[in-house]
Amino acid sequence: MNKDKLNNAAEYALQALKNAGAEKAKATVFGGSTTEFNIDGGEFSLMRTIFNEGLGVDVITGGRKGAASTNAIDRESIDGVVADAMTAAESGEPDPAWDIAPYAEPRDFPGGVLEFDKDALFDAVRKLKDDIAKGWPNILIEQLIASYHRDYSVKMNSNGVCYTGESGRYEVGLMFSAHEGDKASSFFGSGVRFTDPTQPLIDMGSIRADLDAVAKQVDPRTFEGKFDGTLVLTPAMFGEFIYLAMGNFTSDGVIIEGTSPWKDKLGKQVADPRLNVRVAPLDPAIVCAERVTGDLFVSEDYDFIKDGVLQCFPLSLYASNKTGFDRAKNSSGALIVPAGDRSLDEIIAGIDKGLLLGRFSGGQPGTNGDFSGVAKNSFLIENGKVTDAVSEIMINGNLADVLMNLRGISRERVADGGTVLPYAAFDGVTVTGK
Amino acid sequence: MLNDIITPFRAGFASDAHTELRLHRNTRRGVALLSGSLVSNERTEHSGVSARVYRGGVYGLAADSGADPESITAVLKAADENARFMNSRAGRGKPALPALEGGSIDSAKPYDDVPQSVMIEFAKQLDDYIVKNCPKLTSRYVTVRCDSMEKLLRVDNGFDSHSLMPRSFIYLDFSAETDAGVTVELYDVTGGYGGFADNFTDPALLYPFVDRLYKRIMEKREGVYADAGERTCILGAEVAGILAHEAVGHTTEADLVLGGSVAGPNLHKRVASDKITLVDYAHTTPQGVAPLPIYVDDEGTPASDELIIDKGILVGYMNSRETAQHFGMTPHGNARAYSFMDEPLIRMRNTAILPGTDKLEDMIASVDDGYYFMTTNNGQADTTGEFMFGIPFGYEIKNGKLGRAILDTTITGVAFEMLKTADMVSDRMDWTCSGMCGKKQPMPVGMGGPDIRCRIMVGGR
Structure with missing residues (x-):
């Protein structure tokens, strides 16, 4: 990786944009490599190495915005991208909401581990494969991808902003299912981001708990009937529900359009007072998280929901200017939810009828928050105990209502390198069997 | 269209392994109008070269966004090294893949990759029609998305090929409110294989497509929940x-x-x-x-x-x-x-x-x-x-x-x-x-x- 080449490309692109008449411009250049090992159908299958570079530019001229990107950073390619972006801008409509970040001191953001230990990663993956074969003999690894990513980026704008950063990280993601004869569970995915490949992968994130759960789902029973009950979300599912709420109720489009049911809820109660959601890429548990936002502001942690009260709409600079609300202090998905005061077992012990939800197969909820989908990799909760694995069960509810109906948050939390989340239980969800 | 700079490198394929060498380019063009405001206006190019080598039941692959002789030589070497590493650590002792009949097919046909201004003007005309004829909408997106995938493939056995697959689509996303103030949404898409100019010649030809989606969302405003x-x-x-x-x-x-x-x-x-x-x-x-x-x-x-x-x-x-x-x-x-x-x-x-x-x-x-x-x-x-x-x-x-x-x-x-x-x-x-x-x-x-x-x-x- 040639940092000088990448720095020069960014400077050249920014100057070329100015020369082409850009009033405001932004150029982001990255370069890096990825090496990965793949397992397919339980067997090692592929080693892949990728060398990639890229350039993205935004231009604002006469209040009109254009953008273009490429993964070639020779001067001819940069000239082409600049011309494309300028042409795009000239074709656009003026909108005073388009803008770029103001000047700030140049900074460098190194992070992670910059030396790739190929042998250690391969050995860690082989150990994980062996651990699974010994500890969970009915589990078949459908696919596993273990990778090391190293990249360098330089981000500049015409207000003088210049941020650089070099980082390296490891990631493992695996899909697996349980099999006994012709019986099979649904597939399930688990993953972690980390910096030390000599540590046992089986103990990272929720991998062990996920294998335990799926191994018991090989012969799920169908459930007949319908009930309104409690939904207990695994940490990963809880994260998905929070992301759904952020996207559905607070993202750029719905706030600009005013179609969000939370459009008037800033500073008001949108969830149970025990719920706190922080978006915190600077938290030490987050591996190589965002340090600079997409709009080229230095990332800061922020509270999304505090004591159940909505603290902000996580908007882009454009949407912020368009609506008058503050922009988001970071554009990462680094969710941190503080632990509750009861164990998962204590929470479940108080539930008469419910569902422990491992995965949700459903579409994006409607703008009003109604959701409907299939509960996958899930267990029934009956009379305070987790009982049978179930299949062909649908769940329905309203996302905004659910967040107000919190029953409890667990003491246990899972840190997977990207988020730190507990289990959470919510009342008022309809569960329908066959 | 891609220039064939990879054929000369076939001579460098390992004689004792199966090798593929591919020059590959993806493009994307996008325009989106949100209730008349242009909120997306982008062009993307993504290209490079990759080599894949098969040894003993495992593959090695290497890819580089550069597409020059130095990069091509490097990816061929790195792919073989990766295959050898995997074969030495986790090889499955499998025989070579059965040979394929050889040949060559060039199905790539050039298309008109129109500038953003053409897509924006088309979207604006369509949006004007929506404003005039769909009065009960509370929000509307008109989105143009075009992509293409061009590949030049050289293999040690089997068919060499050159292909180009352009697609272009227009998406309409409508929102409306029920009498109770609840938002309902509906979208539809039209288009298909071919560049923008192949599929979209006149906005008026899409008015029936707009009318159908508007009729449906108006019906949905009065809609009922399905029984579980x-x-x-x-x-x-x-x-x-x-x-x-x-x-x-x-x-x-x-x-x-x-x-x-x-x-x-x-x-x-x-x-x-x-x-x-x-x-x-x-x-x-x-x-x-x-x-x-x-x-x-x-x-x-x-x-x-x-x-x-x-x-x-x-x-x-x-x-x-x-x-x-x-x-x-x-x-x-x-x-x-x-x-x-x-x-x-x-x-x-x-x-x-x-x-x-x-x-x-x-x-x-x-x-x-x-x-x-x-x-x-x-x-x-x-x-x-x-x-x-x-x-x-x-x-x-x-x-x-x-x-x-x-x-x-x-x-x-x-x-x-x-x-x-x-x-x-x-x-x-x-x-x-x-x-x-x-x-x-x-x-x-x-x-x-x-x-x-x-x-x-x-x-x-």
């Missing part, structure tokens, strides 16, 4: 297409069979009623050129059709060269890579349930109390064949007649069980190719189907 439970329903052609792809097609991809999919123990068994036949077409369907024609895959296998379900019996899988060797089957050209850095994976091409002999009106008349599910906005399935499709639009069927529109709902089932209940299949079918299938990598795919009467679980509220 298992019912006799009719899956519209669009829904049948995604069923063919998500719930059946994926389970019959041979890599997922090796990963434990439900198709493994069901080969040569009945998995559907005898009304159901499912084919993955390569480049030509009974209706003509396939929505996304594939002539050679990215392993150099010439593409031909794959019969998957024949009158209800599961008869085949989709294969790569390696899985075909494993299962003793013939590869039909399903191994495709999305970008220069990607390895070919087993992917569907143009997957469809074939039409039957029933008339749609007879099918509707045969249902006493059910639903006609017409469109889908989301589809997921797992390797057990259990599926979930979001249904943003459809109608009640009461006493053999279409009734009120329904609000968003979800349908679910287990494909190989549900398809056994298919007892009527319409004589018409629809194709779509706007989808981007996700499986480690994205991939443009075509899918199609007829209307199907069957028993299915409905989510209701």
